[in-house]
Amino acid sequence: MNTEPEPTLPRVEDIDPTFEPWEPSRPIPIFLLGILVALAITGVGMYLSDLAPWTDFGSPDTVANGPVAPLTQYPLPVGSVHGDAPELVHSGAGSVWSCASCHGVQGEGAGITPRLAGLSPDYLTKQLHDFASGERLHESMHYVARELQQRDITELAAYYARLPVPLLVLPPSDADLERGRLLFEQGDWKLDVPACISCHGSQGEGVGAAFPPLAAQQPEYLFSQLTAWKGGHRHNSPQNLMDDIASRLSYEDLYAVSYYAASVRHPGGGSLVNLSTENSDER
Secondary structure, eight states, X not given: OOOOXXXXXXXXXXXXXXXXXXXXXXXXXXXXXXXXXHHHHHHHHHHHHTTSOOTTTOOSOOSSOOOOOOOOOOOOOTTOSOTTOOHHHHTOBTTBOOSHHHHOXXXXXXXXXXXXXXXXXXXXXXXXXXXXXXXXXXXXXHHHHTXXXXXXXXXXXXXXXXXXXXXXXXXXXOOOHHHHHHHHHTXXXXXXXXXXXXXXXXXXXXXXXXXXXOTTSOHHHHHHHHHHHHTTOOOOSGGGHHHHHHHHSOHHHHHHHHHHHHHSOOTTSOOEEETTSTTOOOO
């Protein structure tokens, strides 16, 4: 009967005294620490940028959540900074940034940030309430509006309503302006789409709290809101009227009518320079 020899256990004196059963910890390289610190600072900066106003690029808002075009650059007329403006317009208050930091000194807006100057006080009041309640979706405006008191809303709405409609410089566009004109003035009854002027006024000047001015409004803003209604991201139109109309039109039609409406001279003032044509004709 074969028996296997028992394994010989190492003796204490045979163990290498320099042997380390656990690998000693090594210091983290300085360059790696630098990368980690830089990433942390970047993350904090991105978070804070969502809470602070964009002074150079309008509101961080999106419809659409897309980038905002820079504020239109042109000379401001003398007296464009109104002395009777509420403090919130130019200075903000507490954690609420100023209206002008996004909507411009004259309330002119830019890109997908709308013009406020010359809008109906009832319309402005309703939209601020809708932003505050969440009925109209917009992260930045929800943050601002929910911090406002009713007195603030009343003062802001009255202030912007009495401002003159400022000069609007239209950016170059390949929009089909003739198609836009037909939709604006006549609609398309084959699609069961009424004319814009049937609700928004014969000159697109706006009617009451429900139907804002379209004339001389920022074209990118108009397009962003029409696509929001079409895509189901905005729902504060009376009886879902705009949801239905926008759903019947193609994106090309929405783009065309947005740029045409913006090119219409507002009856309350606000001349227009059209950069999308060679002659820069005024309408």
